[in-house]
Amino acid sequence: MYNAKVTVRQKKGLLDPQGVAIGGALRSLGYSQVSEVKVGKFIEIALKAKDKKEAEKKVEEMCKKLLANPVIEVYSYEIDLSAEVLTKAGEAPQK
Amino acid sequence: MKFGVVVFPGSNCDYDCYNAVKRVFKQPVEFIWHAGSKLDHFDCIILPGGFSYGDYLRTGAIARFSNIMDSVIRFARAGGLVIGICNGFQILTEAGLLPGALQRNKSLKFLCKYVHLRCESNKTPFTNKFKKGQVVRIPIAHGEGNFTVDEKTLKEIENNKQVIFRYCDEKGRVSDASNPNGSMAGIAGICNKKRNVLGMMPHPERCCEALFGSEDGKLIFRSILRKD
Numbered sequence: 001m002y003n004a005k006v007t008v009r010q011k012k013g014l015l016d017p018q019g020v021a022i023g024g025a026l027r028s029l030g031y032s033q034v035s036e037v038k039v040g041k042f043i044e045i046a047l048k049a050k051d052k053k054e055a056e057k058k059v060e061e062m063c064k065k066l067l068a069n070p071v072i073e074v075y076s077y078e079i080d081l082s083a084e085v086l087t088k089a090g091e092a093p094q095k
Numbered sequence: 096m097k098f099g100v101v102v103f104p105g106s107n108c109d110y111d112c113y114n115a116v117k118r119v120f121k122q123p124v125e126f127i128w129h130a131g132s133k134l135d136h137f138d139c140i141i142l143p144g145g146f147s148y149g150d151y152l153r154t155g156a157i158a159r160f161s162n163i164m165d166s167v168i169r170f171a172r173a174g175g176l177v178i179g180i181c182n183g184f185q186i187l188t189e190a191g192l193l194p195g196a197l198q199r200n201k202s203l204k205f206l207c208k209y210v211h212l213r214c215e216s217n218k219t220p221f222t223n224k225f226k227k228g229q230v231v232r233i234p235i236a237h238g239e240g241n242f243t244v245d246e247k248t249l250k251e252i253e254n255n256k257q258v259i260f261r262y263c264d265e266k267g268r269v270s271d272a273s274n275p276n277g278s279m280a281g282i283a284g285i286c287n288k289k290r291n292v293l294g295m296m297p298h299p300e301r302c303c304e305a306l307f308g309s310e311d312g313k314l315i316f317r318s319i320l321r322k323d
Binding site for chain 1: 196199
């Protein structure tokens with residue numbers, strides 16, 4: 001089993017009203033250091049694949065097809081063997 | 096003319112569309128469950144408003160992959176009339192039948208109110224009964240209607256006269272003040288290049304009877320039916 005951590009962000013240059021509102025809230029709490037906040041999505045996926053390469057190929061497809069909308073979003077991801085498999089193999093989790 | 100209203104889990108304007116077609120315009124109309132696939136015997140498909148699949152991930156993102164959408168895409172490519180209203184518009188952009196995307200309203204508020212729209216082109220099967228530049232009053236009800244597209248595509252759709260409706264004031268003036276949701280260029284509705292697919296955030300089906308405060312929505316249905 002593999003574990004994919006997908007981050008979907010809004011494209012640069014687009015207005016993110018949620019980020020603006022959260023930035024305003026942080027500043028009103030006294031965090032005057034805050035100059036900008038952007039809100040994105042974090043999606044975690046457990047998937048079966050014969051190796052990491054295959055897992056990457058599948059996750060790339062998922063991002064293109066469904067998880068991100070290329071008109072307004074960009075995506076990135078990290079893929080690792082899931083903790084469960086690592087425990088069985090007696091290995092320490094590795095990046 | 097035979098109409099089909101697609102019903103997704105979470106659609107909630109399906110009955111409004113059905114009612115407008117059936118009771119106001121006395122036309123044959125059927126609901127089409129999203130799991131179906133047959134559209135051969137319809138002349139016009141309506142993708143209604145609502146919150147298909149709870150708006151999870153992005154509005155329209157999951158509905159776009161429901162079984163019926165392959166048929167809707169084929170139907171549209173063959174020249175059939177498709178109109179997406181509100182969530183229907185969002186689904187059409189996700190499906191790639193219309194350019195752009197609908198983002199969260201600039202104000203972050205869900206907006207439910209009457210707005211004024213200016214008809215930018217009456218050269219579509221959905222607007223042929225409008226006068227060019229005609230101002231109509233049609234309600235909106237959405238949290239994510241902020242039309243966004245890259246600069247190049249925006250130029251393209253402006254040049255091709257694919258912008259069909261813009262938010263305006265009662266005199267037809269388009270400005271930031273008349274733009275309820277932050278849409279680029281005040282865009283409220285667009286069509287595809289072939290002009291047989293229309294997406295719009297405002298709800299014409301909600302204003303086809305005087306009781307509802309406006310009958311301006313009738314112009315869209317009269318255009319589709321080519322009826323005065």
